[in-house]
Amino acid sequence: MAVGLGLVFALAACGSGTETAPxxxxxxxxxxxxxxxxxxxxxxxxxxxxxxxxxxxxxxxxxxxxxxxxxxxxxxxxxxxxxxxxxxxxxxxxxxxxxxxxxxxxxxxxxxxxxxxxxxxxxxxxxxxxxxxxxxxxxxxxxxxxxxxxxxxxxxxxxxxxxxxxxxxxxxxxxxxLNAPEVTAAKARFDAAAKALVTPETKNLKILIMSGGPEMMWVVNPDDHADVRYFKELGLDVVVPDKVDEAGFWETLSWENADTYEADVILVDARTQSMRVDEMMKKPTFAKLPAVKAGQVYAWHAEERYSYQGYADVLEKLLADLVKAKKL
Incomplete structure (x- = not known):
């Protein structure tokens, strides 16, 4: 996907691992x-x-x-x-x-x-x-x-x-x-949520993270998204695409190739510029994916704010979704 308007449609937030205090x-x-x-x-x-x-x-x-x-x-x-x-x-x-x-x-x-x-x-x-x-x-x-x-x-x-x-x-x-009670409390929540995210069960799930448009879908390249990279470094098994676009961030696929990567769970870009899941369900190749048929499709909160409050919410919600899923 091209840099610029294409990035607006499909770009998200990024990540890795070592804790760095402000x-x-x-x-x-x-x-x-x-x-x-x-x-x-x-x-x-x-x-x-x-x-x-x-x-x-x-x-x-x-x-x-x-x-x-x-x-x-x-x-x-x-x-x-x-x-x-x-x-x-x-x-x-x-x-x-x-x-x-x-x-x-x-x-x-x-x-x-x-x-x-x-x-x-x-x-x-x-x-x-x-x-x-x-x-x-x-x-x-x-x-x-x-x-x-x-x-x-x-x-x-x-x-x-x-x-x-x-x-x-x-x-x-x-x-x-930075020592205000609400900031330190949020950091404690973030640290606890990061520690709790990976369990033997969640670690066993293959997770595809994507965004969608009318003609194409985009598979996240974890290296270029701080949050997804962080999920991966914590220990989640996130799909890494084989052919990342020249601009980075994604692999672009036609909807006909929606089954390129196997996954137990699909996380879909929840931003307003991305296609909604109910619209994606009208794409036959998406609707027949095992994770979709099993109801294991959840929101990916791309471009979440980079604060402890923001990502404590994300990590807690992600864990709540993943514990509902099963290996397919």
Missing amino acids: AASGSPAASSSAAGPWTFTDDRGKKIERPERPARVVAQVGAAAALWDFGVRPVAVFGPHRLKDGTRDPQVGNVDITKVESIGNVWDEFNVEKYISLQPDLLVSGMYTGDTLWYVPEKSTSTIEQVAPTLGVRLVGKSLPEIIGKYGEVAAALGAD
């Missing part, structure tokens, strides 16, 4: 006192300098949701946060969308004029491909970067705990307290 405020990467100069070095190696700690932060919804759970309150968001019926998109996490401005809700929608009017101090976004900021339109990048510094968090090639830790580091630099 760096404290005042680490070599950041200086975060409320008064005086503020600096932070992001995952592009870019040193960001401000006369004082940024107070007016605009963030892509994934970054906004992660920062929110660590205690940072952005003034505006962009990327999927409101569904067609006006309710919250799951990707926005715990962000109160009634209290933040919206400067864009879909791919390639970024209201530059509104962004300028908000007088932002900093823009924060994740990065899936190179140094490209997720959901920041390439055509507007130069203008956006003239308004305020941008901060990028790399979402591939790192472990899931490491990415969560990086967002914690950003939050701490922006004044959040």
Whole structure:
């Protein structure tokens, strides 16, 4: 699948394994006192300098949701946060969308004029491909970067705990307290859920993780998705595709080849841009798969927010689904 709009349709979050605690405020990467100069070095190696700690932060919804759970309150968001019926998109996490401005809700929608009017101090976004900021339109990048510094968090090639830790580091630099009870409690939940996920029974299940579209389906390449890579490193038996697309992240298959990989369980991309399972069931080759016939198809929460709260929920829900499944 091509990078760009294709990634929007089928891209997800990524992962590996070693626990990395969030760096404290005042680490070599950041200086975060409320008064005086503020600096932070992001995952592009870019040193960001401000006369004082940024107070007016605009963030892509994934970054906004992660920062929110660590205690940072952005003034505006962009990327999927409101569904067609006006309710919250799951990707926005715990962000109160009634209290933040919206400067864009879909791919390639970024209201530059509104962004300028908000007088932002900093823009924060994740990065899936190179140094490209997720959901920041390439055509507007130069203008956006003239308004305020941008901060990028790399979402591939790192472990899931490491990415969560990086967002914690950003939050701490922006004044959040990483020792707040809700943060430490969430980390304890995350650690417990990770430890509980793999049992002799769940370890014995072959798991296919995928996204779907009208003409094609995409099989996750674990190396390029921090969460799936983490599931695998914890000990789950996740399908690794044989022919990963040139852009990475997936193997693209026609629906006629839906049976390329055997699986006891199928996890399907639950984002709004992916085909729903009831629509996939209209594809005969999908409907006849053993896991589908056995009712062992569950949600994969791609692009979950990179916070301990977000992934504690994911890991607990995944375990609850897997314990219902059986080896086929």
